[in-house]
Amino acid sequence: MALINGFHLKNIRGDVLGGLTAAVVALPLALAFGNAALGPGGAIYGLYGAVVVGFLAALFGGTPAQVSGPTGPMSVTVAGVVASLAAVGVPRDLSAGEILPLVMAAVVIGGLFQILFGLLRLGKYITLVPYSVVSGFMSGIGVIIITLQIGPLLGISTRGGVLESLSTLFNNFEPNGAAIAVAAMTLAIVFLTPRKISQWVPSPLLALLIVTPLSILLFGDSSLDRIGAIPEGGLSLSLPDPSLGNFFPIILKAGLVLAVLGAIDSLLTSLVADNISQTRHNSDRELIGQGIGNAVAGIFTGLPGAGATMRTVINVKSGGSTPISGMVHSVVLLFVLVGAGPLASQIPTALLAGILIKVGLDIIDWGFLLRAHKLSLKTASVMYGVLFMTVFWDLIWAVLVGVFIANMLTIDSITETQLEGMEADNPFDSSSNNNAANAQLPSDEKALLDRCAGEVMLFRLKGPLSFGAAKGITERMMLVRNYKVLILDITDVPRLGVTATLAIEDMVQEALSNSRKAYVAGATGRVKDRLAKFGVDVIGTRKEALIAAIDNLNG
Structure with missing residues (x-):
């Protein structure tokens, strides 16, 4: 295994250009996500996260062209961690110095969980989350981002989750004209910038460069909330807080949520990267790389990150194809942090809110959201259910419940197909049972079955048999009494579940x-081995079973 997955120097020019372009896109988004996740004063921690996670995830990850950093789902999750800690009495303001070490402890734990997921080779299972669940979850994240930014967009200070934020907004509805003006300019730039311009200078960065100086010129320092002073010295270590033990259950749960959602977010982006770069990622290695990046980011007070779809796509389209591009992206952001960090203190929060409104709208899966009901009512119900649970209940439970329901619906559909095939081959009407089986047999086996004179029940099973198929087997159990010999033909069964095996045994x-x-009759390979473990004897072929049945009847 190569030390750095996909590393080579044959595309150095494209990687440098791709990384530079991705950094230009990442800069305003990192600041916006930091502010959204941690509140006033939190923007810079988003930039810290982009530097650390972006570099280490590229270095140790399993998707060569992927660019990682703070994302919508991760920032929303961190905001939830902040709200949970505030609910048990931890001062929410970063200036108090109490909440940041606790949040970063959760980030470190989340990174360690992701490393564990990779070592346990769970990557392939995470990518099996049904699309209806992923779509509902991502759309829910988009709705949360938009909702939480309505207050800052209007110049109204809001805190907490969706319901708390909306409640504060309605109870203290005193819009700030300057904030609305800044937000309007930002929205106009991010939505209306011609493609010819945005392909060279991303619209969020354009808004940052144009609206920030305009806000200073037009409104000065007094009438607008800005992201505030940047901590001096750049990246700094955050050692474990002695009070960590008092909040460990909350931090542990938060770390697990960050790990699971970060894993889903990253591996979905890896699939996008595979598609546009014609490569194949290593899911487990990607989880380890993301885990290392997030664990170290937490130590350096950086916001957690994941594979970022838009930044990855822009990187590939700009020529990036190896981990060098992701590392270049982080190095560029580090130079910006060191050289221009103090200038960032003048960025209005309303500007970042405007950028995030665009991000939230882009995250919502409009294409599937508006036509899911035409494709399948069950699928639409799962998607909308996950969306509402994500927005109004809990992120991780929304995914878990959605996966459970989606998988149950899938199992029901598979079972229905298995039972339909079973009914076609083995009807309940005992007089027509062997007629159905006889029609599909080779001529020599038909002749053998005819010689049995209706004394043999030939019960044919086909395809993979899950526990749902056990119902059809059990329902036909009483038919055995109408015959002298039972032949269970499982020649065409490639896989056999435990419950179906028990039904056959019964x-x-x-x-x-x-x-x-x-x-x-007819069992081979794993199916035969499983039946043997249950003490079920197997005869070689269906023809051999028919011959044995005739001998038994004649004997």
Whole structure:
């Protein structure tokens, strides 16, 4: 295994250009996500996260062209951590110095969980989350981002989650004209900038460069909330707080949520990167890389990150194809942090809110949201359910409940298909049972079955049999009494679940308890091994079983 996945120097020019372009896009987003996650004074921590996570995830990750950094889902999750800690009495203001070390402890724990996920090779399972759940979750994140930015957009200070933020907004509805003007200019730039310009200078950065000096010129320092003073010295270590133990259950849960959502976010972006770069990522290595990046980011007070779709796409389209591009992106941001960090203190929070409104609208899966009900009502119900649970209940529970319901619906659909096939081959009407089986047999086996004179029940099973198929097997158990010999044909069964195996065992036992002879025929490989573990004897082929049945009847 290569030390750095996908590393080579053959595309150095494209990687440098891709990383530079991605950094230009990442700068305003990192500041905006930091402010959204941690509140006033939090913007710079988003930039710290972009530097650390972006560099280490590229260095140790499994998706060569991916660019990582703070994202919408991760910033929303961190905002939830802040709200949870504030609810148990931790001062929310960063200036108090109490909440930041606790949040960063959760970030470190989240990174360690992600490393564990990678070591346990869970990457392939995380990517199996149904699209309806992913779509509902991401759309919910988009709605949360938009909702939480309405207050800052209007110059109204809001805190907490969606409901608390809306409640504060309505109870203290005193819009700030200067903030609205800044927000309006920002929205106009991010939505209306011609493509010919935005492909060279991303619209969020353009808004940052144009609106910030205009806000200083037009409104001065007094009438607008700005992101505030930047801590001196750049990146700094954040050692564990002695009070950590008092809040450990909250921090542990928060770390797990950050790990799971970061893993889903990153691996979905990895799939996008594979598609546009014609490569194949390593899911488990990507989780380890993201985990290392987030764990170290927490130590350096950086916001947690994940694979960022827009930055990754821009990187690839600008020529980036190896981890060098992601590392260049972080180095560029580090130079900006050191050289222009103090200038960032004048950025209005209303400007960042305007940028995040655009981000939130882009995150919402409009294409699927507006037509899901035409494709499948069940799928639409899952998606809308996950969306509402994400917005109004809990991020992780929304995903867990959504995955459970989506998988149950899938199992129901598979079971229905299995039972339909079982009914076609083995109808309940005992007089037509062997007629259905006979019609699909080779001529020599038909002749053998005809010689049995209706004394043999040929029960054919096809396809993978899950626990849902056990119902159809059990329902036909009583038919055994109408025959002298039972032949269970599983020649066309490639996989057999434990519950279906137990149902087959019960059917054989039912035949034996009624003094009937039973043969299980055609099992091979894993299916045969599983039946053997349950003590079910298997005869070689269906033809051999028919010959044995005739011998039994004649004997």
